[in-house]
Amino acid sequence: MISISQLSEDFDVTTRTIRYYEEIGLLSPERTDGNRRMYSNKDIARLKLIVRGKKYGFNLDEIKEMIVLFDKDRSGKAQMKKTITYGKKKLEEVNERIEELQQMKTEMEVLLWEFENRLRNE
Amino acid sequence: MISISQLSEDFDVTTRTIRYYEEIGLLSPERTDGNRRMYSNKDIARLKLIVRGKKYGFNLDEIKEMIVLFDKDRSGKAQMKKTITYGKKKLEEVNERIEELQQMKTEMEVLLWEFENRLRNE
DNA sequence: TGTAGCATTGACGTTAACGTAAACTGCAAG
DNA sequence: CTTGCAGTTTACGTTAACGTCAATGCTACA
Incomplete structure (x- = not known):
């Protein structure tokens, strides 16, 4: 479980971007008691998929579709x-x-x- | 030498898009006496490069750089x-x-x- | 206990890459 | 000649994907 700033650093994307991805339903991290976002390994894997997808020219809607595919549950x-x-x-x-x-x-x-x-x- | 509408059809992009590419210096077709754009094989090759580049997630600025590379003169x-x-x-x-x-x-x-x-x- | 430093939620701003509409021109067919 | 289509420029509109700022809330630490 890591914080948003950690995640931001690890993947070299801004926190705004991460929150935006949540806004449009690409991520859904847990919250702490104090309402802070906490990212699990699953969330991290998703962000990896998103970042990579973007690099190949897929837009966020297409990536959303692919996430469904990669979601094993x-x-x-x-x-x-x-x-x-x-x-x-x-x-x-x-x-x-x-x-x-x-x-x-x-x-x-x-x-x-x-x-x-x-x-x-x- | 083909017209803008032909080119538009061939590559499945709008004429607006083609003119926009010209606007930002990616294309520079000749003109007829009546001021219509006429696209040579070289222009066509360029558009192909642009369209393909976009598909791979390069933005138009990056593509512009690559065009310089592919320009044999x-x-x-x-x-x-x-x-x-x-x-x-x-x-x-x-x-x-x-x-x-x-x-x-x-x-x-x-x-x-x-x-x-x-x-x-x- | 105060305070520095992340975090949160709005909300408005920005940019690339076109879309769209208006007003005009050139040309071919009837 | 005029009708109509394809083309031209100009200019404002739109959307995705964030950026930025303000007001406010936690929280670890001296």
């Missing part, structure tokens, strides 16, 4: 089947992004190679 | 060396994103596998 066959279907779809998206990024990487490498050659031959 | 040894250095840095960033995305993919796969197992064993 689900039961009922129907619910689980839905989760699996949705998860596979998201996995496909991630796959596509990886492939495109790899293509981009290749293009950049070719370009750099060309530049280095031109530099050598002049 | 550079000369002078010093300039080229700078470009190569900068390009390698960007390549590193792309590499990192790929690796993190792959880690994320693995996690999702594990999770889905667990779900499917639970579904089978109940």
Whole structure:
């Protein structure tokens, strides 16, 4: 259990941002007697997911959907089947992004190679 | 050479967005006698870069920097060396994103596998 | 027990990346 | 010629994702 300032430091995001994520339902930390937020390992894992998701260009609504997927406390066959279907779809998206990024990487490498050659031959 | 509406259709972005990219210096199409924008293959390649960049979570300022890299009309040894250095840095960033995305993919796969197992064993 | 230093909840401000509407222009078809 | 569509500029509007500030509440520590 850590405080909001600790969490803020650990992940390099402002406390405002963390509170905002709570505001829109992405986090729901416990409170102390004095009403201070206390973050569990589960909360920490969630924030990690959020921060990473943002880095890949997902917006907070999309991330919210993914959190549901990563939230392991689900039961009922129907619910689980839905989760699996949705998860596979998201996995496909991630796959596509990886492939495109790899293509981009290749293009950049070719370009750099060309530049280095031109530099050598002049 | 294609029109703005053609370009808009081809890339599934609005004409407003295309004009905005021009406004901030990401595109600079030629004009016809009647002042209409005409987009060359080079412009089209740029827009492709922009759209793709956005998808990966780069903002337009970062994309602007990358466009400079992908712009092949550079000369002078010093300039080229700078470009190569900068390009390698960007390549590193792309590499990192790929690796993190792959880690994320693995996690999702594990999770889905667990779900499917639970579904089978109940 | 006082006080420095985090924490809390509003509430309004800001910025990037467009959306939208208005007023105007150029061109092709009937 | 005019009708109508596609394009142009200008300018104000919008939304997500926070930033910032004010007023107030805990709480550890000298």
